[in-house]
Structure formats: C-alpha cells, structure tokens
Amino acid sequence: MPTLTVDGVPIHYEETGSGHPVLCLIHGAGGNALSWIRQLEGLAGAARVIAIDLPGHGQSGGNGSSLIDDYAAIVQHFVEAARLGKVVLGGHSMGGAVSQTLALARSDLIDGLILIGTGARLRVLPVAFERLRADYAEGCAFLSSFAFSPGAAEGLREGARVSMLMNRPEVTIGDFTACNSFDLMDRIGGIKAPTLVVCGLDDQLTPPKYSEFLAQRIPQARLTLVEQAGHFVHLEQPNLVNAAIRQFLLVLDPPR
Ligand code: COA
DSSP, X not given: OOEEEETTEEEEEEEEOOSSSEEEEEOOTTOOGGGGHHHHHHSTTTSEEEEEOOTTSTTOOXXXXXXXXHHHHHHHHHHHHTTOOSEEEEEETHHHHXXXXXXXXXXXXXXXXXXXXOOSBOOOXXXXXXXXXXXXXXXXXXXXXXXXXTTSOHHHHHHHHHHHHTSOHHHHHHHHHHHHXXXXXXXXXXXXXXXXXXXXXXXXXXXXXXXXXXXXXXXXEEEEEESSOOTTHHHHSHHHHHHHHHHHHHHHSOOO
C-alpha cells in the first residue's frame, strides 16, 4: 500500500478511483484510514478517493499529537507533497476538527468540505480519559459501546473496538486531548468552502446539535441527518452517506 514521506514521517494512505474531484479523508480519534472502507469502495466511481493514516496511527510512522493544529499541518503538507491540487476534504469526528482547521487556514487548498459526526467544539467526557488510562483495552470497549445506534450489527462495534486497540494508548489519549481543547465555535462562520455536514440521529459522542450548529454557522453548508445511525454514520449507513456525498460532489463540480 502506498506511503508518502511528509515532514520526515512515512504517511500511509489508501486510494481508489482516479481523476477529479479528489476526495481526501481524515479519520477520527484512535482510528485509521480503513474507517473509510465503505467510502473507498463506494465512491471510487465518483472521485479519486484518498484516506490517510495520521502520524502514529494505522500503518503510518511517527507519533500522534495532542494538538489539532499539528494534524492539520500534516494534512496540508500531504496534499501539497502528493500534488493533489485543490481537494474536497472530508473528516470524521477528530478528522472533522482537522478539516475545519485547515479550511480556515488554507482555503486555497479546499474545493469543498465534508464534516461527518463532528462539531466546532469537541469536549470529551472525563470518564473516557479515566477508562483509557486505567485499562486501555477496556477503555476502547467503553468508547466503542457508544459509537453506533442501538440496532447496529455487533460486528461494527467490535470492528471499531479492535481498530482503536491497534493504536498505541498514548496516541489515542493524545487524540482525545486534542479534541478536548479544540474550539472553533466563534470562527467557523469564516469557512468559505461549500460544506456538507452529516450526522447520525443516534450519535451520542457528537450529537446532532453539534452538526446543526455547523450547518447554521458555515455560510455555504447543507445538513444531512441520518436515521438509524450513531457516531460512525459513514460505516453504519454507508449507502445513504455515499449518496449524500455523491450529490454534493456533483453540485461542486457539475458534469460539463
Ligand atoms: N456545537 C454546538 N453546541 C455545543 C458544541 C458543539 N460542538 N459543544 C458543546 N456545545 C454546547 C453544549 O451542548 C452545551 O450547551 P448547553 O449549555 O445548552 O447544554 C454547551 O455548549 C457547553 O458544552 P461543553 O462545552 O461540551 O461543556 P459541558 O461541560 O457542558 O459538557 C461534556 C462536557 C464532556 C459532558 C460534553 O461535551 C459531552 O457530553 N461530550 C460528548 C461526549 C464525548 O466525550 N464525545 C467525544 C468527542 S471527540
């Protein structure tokens, strides 16, 4: 699988599709690029889809960070080093925080923004830190238990748990520390890019209220709320999420 060295760190990524538009996807706290498996599979006919492992996560080298700005810098340098041109940047949860940050700092790199299960502020339950620090495996199981709607297949919850467990504890705890200090509530009105906001109606970790706030404050935003889906709405209801993304890409870049 491909790797690109960015700021001295080997960054692994998954890629499907080709041509234009380029959809660059950023995973959430304790995650990896394969959390986008259903978008890599389902959107290959609509875009060149690239999902990266942030430093310290999945198959990338380096260490994680406890600052969203550090991750935004890596994503910026990845987009530049890979010569992707302007991208449609999509982020889930912490990846959404990274995407908002980069959209504000470097609007020249962004054609469009897709914010999934995220918010303009991402305070984290203190008990989540306590459980992760006390017993990492148990903390991963605890967080995964809130990550899907009540009717979700058990395999999804299990997949999220195992995937988080594969990252080192300090990386995942660093991610949640980064989320906990993230706050763009007063600044997101400055995002210029057309934006698709997606949230599961059963999301307990970043409730629909957070997405409604994003959609109200970002000038060119549209909101899709998805039934029977929790925080990992893109894994739980991939067909609905992919349809919303496909429609958004068509509006951004209509066929000539
Ligand atoms: N968008 C819109 N509103 C938001 C928001 C966002 N991104 N983040 C917080 N708010 C609102 C809250 O709903 C709350 O409104 P209220 O006073 O009307 O109830 C207010 O801003 C303050 O909330 P917050 O900053 O979160 O502080 P808090 O001390 O009230 O709550 C937690 C702290 C951790 C209990 C709470 O943030 C929470 O339940 N978080 C979700 C669980 C979690 O850990 N998620 C992981 C995210 S990565």
